[in-house]
Amino acid sequence: MKKVYMDYAATTPVDKEVIDEMIPYFDKYYGNASSIHSFGRDAFDAGEKSREQISGLLSANADEIIFTSGGTESDNLAIKGAAYLNKKKRDSKGYHIITSEIEHPAVLETCKYLEKQGFNVKYLPVDKYGLIKTKDLEDAISKNTLLITIIFANNEIGTIEPMEEIGKIAKKHDVIFHTDAVQAVGKVPIDVKKLNIDLLSLSSHKIYGPKGVGALYIRKGVKLQTIAHGGGHEKGLRSSTHNTPGIVGLGKACELGMNRLKKDAAHMKNLRDVLIKEILKVEESYLNGHPEKRLVNNAHFRFTAIEGESLNLMLDDKGIAGATGSACSSKKLQASHVLLAIGLKPEEAHGSLRLSLGRMSTKEDVSYVTEVLPEVVNNLRKMSPLWNR
Ligand SMILES: Cc1ncc(COP(=O)(O)O)c(C=O)c1O
Incomplete structure (x- = not known):
């Protein structure tokens, strides 16, 4: 049949070119990227190359990329990380987050969890096509708004949200802007600087890379609080030994994604x-x-x-x-x-x-x-x- x-x-499926690139990192260059010996340095260098490849696809800088285990973790780190850190800077009432009704569960459930912790979340409605209205967004912003998190392109119906306008509004009101771009990456040209995106989540397995690896773009100067404590990898934001084969695969997938x-x-x-x-x-x-x-x-x-x-x-x-x-x-x-x-x-x-x-x-x-x-x-x-x- x-x-x-x-x-x-x-x-x-994982692209054959991605697989070829990954294979030596299972049994030849298997060092721990944090180790100082040559085995470790090989793995470290592979990670830095991957950061270049990922940032190339987003028009970002390599040092603005953090490796994660996928889209879900990137969303959690972005949203909780921004919420917890910025909460400290505010007075005790009305910590406010704006999102939409059509987010992926990785964002929606994180927002619901934060609501239980006293955050106030506004879920913007969408029209019959799944588009938010930027006027609703602007009206929802208050002096307590810490974060706007709006999906780039919806995973079910494919609607692409007005990223440029959202970015302008976020910038005008000096609010951190996160987007879950898991479905958009590799299909839509993305320039995080032009779009005024502060935080962007992506996942390798949606772009012909391996499963269980992803990245978070964090604009230089944007601060987050870690959500997983440990050895202090990834600037202290995401502790855990690098998944080097996965990271290499993600990097190659991004390079192919950009070229193609x-x-x-x-x-x-x-x-x-x-x-x-x-x-x-x-x-x-x-x-x-x-x-x-x-x-x-x-x-x-x-x-x-x-x-x-x-x-x-x-x-x-x-x-x-x-x-x-x-x-x-x-x-x-x-x-x-x-x-x-x-x-x-x-x-x-x-x-x-x-x-x-x-x-x-x-x-x-x-x-x-x-x-x-x-x-x-x-x-x-x-x-x-x-x-x-
Ligand atoms: C829009 C969106 N965000 C997040 C995720 C979760 O990504 P991952 O499977 O890498 O955790 C998905 C996957 O279905 C998705 O489509």
């Missing part, structure tokens, strides 16, 4: 546009998210009278891998908070399907999906009491 992977937003950005983006966009055009021919099918301000690899549909989980299972039977929500939360079988936030009814949210493309996707993949998916939707509808056309 043909197998088609259309879940690149959940994770990506235009090519990859054009490739994914071409395929995505065909996919969207063809799938929307299915009766009562709709696109979730913004028609233009969306990630080049994201196609997110909803189908009347369809249950997303059944649709996914039937597609899986035909060898097609898609998703109903974000991979990390889709097992919960709750209507997605993102889809509810854009105004969908729970039953509409449950009838949704995310197909996400990647560097390795092909025209044949798209043809197979556009051939199989309408048939699967029709078959499911025949069995559905909700579909009585």
Whole structure:
């Protein structure tokens, strides 16, 4: 049976060039990057090279990159780190954080946790496309606002938030601006300086690097409090022995991502546009998210009278891998908070399907999906009491 992977937003295969780069760091250059001997120095140098590669993709400086275990840890360190440190500088009331209703759980749950500790969090609503209104953001800022954390591009519906405007507002009010750019990196050109981003989270496994490694960009001068105490690695912000193979892989993935950005983006966009055009021919099918301000690899549909989980299972039977929500939360079988936030009814949210493309996707993949998916939707509808056309 043909197998088609259309879940690149959940994770990506590791690029062969990345694997080749990583391999010597398992058994040849295996030193501890903190050791002073030559084995240690080799590992240290590999880490510094990776910092250069990561910063290149973001137009940042190498010394503004901290290694972490992935997007989740980067988000936690950015948000808690900024909140705890800045709290000390304020008077005791009204520590305030602004975020949106459609953040990834790594941000939402961190904000909810901080609320329990007395922080005041404003969750900005979004419009039907998933965009925040910058006027709402400006109105929400007060003298107690410590941090703005808004996702760069949404992991479910692919909508890209107005980063430039958010950055300008944050700068004007002198508030730290963090963005979870896990889905945007490698698909959208990012210049942290131009966008006035102070903190940016990224994850290796979404950009053809290995799992379990990520980075946090911290603009020079922005201070954070550590959330994990230990040996003082990464300027005391993130203690733990370097995962050198992972760090090398992340660096190479970023270098490839930078060199291939235009090519990859054009490739994914071409395929995505065909996919969207063809799938929307299915009766009562709709696109979730913004028609233009969306990630080049994201196609997110909803189908009347369809249950997303059944649709996914039937597609899986035909060898097609898609998703109903974000991979990390889709097992919960709750209507997605993102889809509810854009105004969908729970039953509409449950009838949704995310197909996400990647560097390795092909025209044949798209043809197979556009051939199989309408048939699967029709078959499911025949069995559905909700579909009585
Ligand atoms: C937007 C976003 N943020 C954070 C994460 C978490 O990243 P990681 O799996 O590296 O912890 C993900 C992964 O699904 C994501 O899509």
